[in-house]
Amino acid sequence: MTDTEKAIRVPVNRILPFSSVDGPGNRSVVFLQSCGFDCKYCHNPETRKMCTDCGACVPKCPTHALSIQNGKVKYDPSLCCRCDTCIRTCRNDASPRIQWMTSDEVCREVSAQMPFIRGMTVSGGECTTYPEFLTQLLGKCRKIGLTTLLDSNGSLLFQEYPELLDVTDGVMLDIKAWSREDHIRVTGTDNGTVLKNMIYLAEKKKLYEVRTVVAPDLFDCEQTIRETAHALKPYLNFSPIRYKIISYRPMGVRKEYSHLTVPSAAFMQQLAETARSEGMRDIIII
Numbered sequence: 001m002t003d004t005e006k007a008i009r010v011p012v013n014r015i016l017p018f019s020s021v022d023g024p025g026n027r028s029v030v031f032l033q034s035c036g037f038d039c040k041y042c043h044n045p046e047t048r049k050m051c052t053d054c055g056a057c058v059p060k061c062p063t064h065a066l067s068i069q070n071g072k073v074k075y076d077p078s079l080c081c082r083c084d085t086c087i088r089t090c091r092n093d094a095s096p097r098i099q100w101m102t103s104d105e106v107c108r109e110v111s112a113q114m115p116f117i118r119g120m121t122v123s124g125g126e127c128t129t130y131p132e133f134l135t136q137l138l139g140k141c142r143k144i145g146l147t148t149l150l151d152s153n154g155s156l157l158f159q160e161y162p163e164l165l166d167v168t169d170g171v172m173l174d175i176k177a178w179s180r181e182d183h184i185r186v187t188g189t190d191n192g193t194v195l196k197n198m199i200y201l202a203e204k205k206k207l208y209e210v211r212t213v214v215a216p217d218l219f220d221c222e223q224t225i226r227e228t229a230h231a232l233k234p235y236l237n238f239s240p241i242r243y244k245i246i247s248y249r250p251m252g253v254r255k256e257y258s259h260l261t262v263p264s265a266a267f268m269q270q271l272a273e274t275a276r277s278e279g280m281r282d283i284i285i286i
Helices: 085-089 103-112 131-143 162-166 180-187 193-203 221-235 265-277
Strands: 012-017 026-032 068-069 072-075 098-103 119-121 146-150 170-174 207-214 241-248 282-284
Touching: 012 103, 026 098, 026 103, 068 180, 085 207, 103 131, 119 131, 170 193, 193 207, 193 221, 207 265, 221 241, 221 265, 241 265, 265 282
Parallel strands: 026 119, 119 146, 146 170, 170 207, 207 241, 241 282
Antiparallel strands: 012 026, 012 098, 068 072
16 A cells, blocks of 8 residues: 555455456456345345344354454454355345455455466445445556456446546446336336446446346346347447346345246347347357
């Protein structure tokens, strides 16, 4: 950390040392806590909010990694077996396993995986909740030779943060739904900023990937895939953009949304053909 740099600490949910599905090559993934969207199909809802220190998880912990000190839940990672009992106990879409870390501390932990990783991806929650921290962290990882990606819901207007974009190699952007009404139904908020970001990032050649989770009960999936691909068509000749089409699955979602329909393989293929008909060439179905 430089003499003039402010020591920013942010809540880190966890750091995954190795991943082959969060960008090109083998990467470390940093998950930050907190998200302003309330996606009905969220597969990691424990990253949405901050711990309220209610203490319900403490007596459930089988390794005593959790305790109450001065009215606050304290976490000892050296005792944790990652059984997720605390997350299953929590009713606040939070996690007691948060660690408040600086960019130096995160970069140090990520750099320990070199030379076995190609880069670092920051996810969440919603990582852009902390843009100043991201600018510090990505800049430091760039300096040690790592590529940098952001996995974002697009709620931060990137054009207002040029310093962050300068140290970001690419953004994996969630397109939850195309129409404003559908987006509100899925996430609880509108998508005006998301769609502005999509075009802006494409223009800047920073849009590595767009992602849509297919949940047919919630929104018009065909319209979303078609309109997203159509909007990106003008940019594909000078900057490749991947479309990752992801099937809703009930694993990890909140109980009240676990009944949603899992799309068929045929429907997923149909959506991929829709994207292909609009010019998308790099399409992955998951």
